[in-house]
Amino acid sequence: MSDASFLYVTIDAVDAEGTAAFWAALLGTEIDEWIDDGRFAFLKGGDDLPVVCIQRVPEAKQGKNRVHLDLAVEDLDAAIRRVEELGGRWVDGVDRKLDPFTWRTMADPDGNEFDIALVAE
Numbered sequence: 001m002s003d004a005s006f007l008y009v010t011i012d013a014v015d016a017e018g019t020a021a022f023w024a025a026l027l028g029t030e031i032d033e034w035i036d037d038g039r040f041a042f043l044k045g046g047d048d049l050p051v052v053c054i055q056r057v058p059e060a061k062q063g064k065n066r067v068h069l070d071l072a073v074e075d076l077d078a079a080i081r082r083v084e085e086l087g088g089r090w091v092d093g094v095d096r097k098l099d100p101f102t103w104r105t106m107a108d109p110d111g112n113e114f115d116i117a118l119v120a121e
Helices: 016-027 076-085
Strands: 009-013 031-035 040-043 052-056 069-072 096-098 101-107 113-119
Touching (some): 016 040, 076 101
Parallel strands (some): 069 113
Antiparallel strands (some): 101 113
8 A cells, every 4th residue: 555645634514514614714715616415515725725625414523523623823812703703612711832832722613623823933
């Protein structure tokens, strides 16, 4: 078997349309295409952005994500406001620190956790 190559990041969601719109807006990209009668949405990737796939699933998220995205931001408070404007939320209100990072755990509208991080210079 040859080495694997990166294809895309897939995020499960009951509300695929809403979750795809959230991630497209947050990442500053757009929905590139829908396939399989709207079961999968693919967001446009780029130089610094992998292709993100939103997959419609019938069951709501339960428990903690075992894999999550870490996103770099320049202003944690502004990022929180943007996430909330888009329908996401700050999960626990806690700032976490590990030099040189300060991060906050967020959730998209479907409950999938991700971190926003400020990197000290």
